[in-house]
Amino acid sequence: MPTLFSKIIAGEIPADVVYQDEHVVAFRDIVPVAPVHVLIVPRSEIGGLASLPESGDHTHILNAAKKIAETEGIAETGYRLVFNEGVDGGQTVPHLHAHLLGGRKMSWPPG
Numbered sequence: 001m002p003t004l005f006s007k008i009i010a011g012e013i014p015a016d017v018v019y020q021d022e023h024v025v026a027f028r029d030i031v032p033v034a035p036v037h038v039l040i041v042p043r044s045e046i047g048g049l050a051s052l053p054e055s056g057d058h059t060h061i062l063n064a065a066k067k068i069a070e071t072e073g074i075a076e077t078g079y080r081l082v083f084n085e086g087v088d089g090g091q092t093v094p095h096l097h098a099h100l101l102g103g104r105k106m107s108w109p110p111g
């Protein structure tokens with residue numbers, strides 16, 4: 001079964017794509033929790049951090065985050081990159097993704 005994010009990557013479900021390359025696709029979260037809230041998703045279907053392969057598309061998430069932060073205008077002010085893993089981590093979509101959050105001051109610890 002393709003994941004929700006695989007369907008977005010395939011163009012079967014619409015999304016506001018802000019960046020894509022051969023390894024990742026990034027689009028705005030449908031329920032943003034910050035002025036900038038972008039999901040960065042590897043093209044390959046990796047369930048999450050618990051099933052991470054040694055190499056592959058996911059290794060390009062950090063470089064994509066840096067580029068998107070620049071184009072979104074938050075590279076100077078700062079931002080947060082979050083991976084939710086499993087039930088306690090709050091993961092709801094079983095396809096590895098990073099949340100790029102910025103445009104406001106973040107608090108710590110996270111909820």
Ligand code: AMP
Nearest residue numbers: 015028029030031084090091092093094
């Ligand atoms: P997580 O809870 O870490 O698995 O993150 C999943 C994220 O996907 C949530 O922040 C949702 O708001 C977001 N989301 C769910 N459906 C869509 C969609 N169709 N387009 C964009 N973002 C979505």
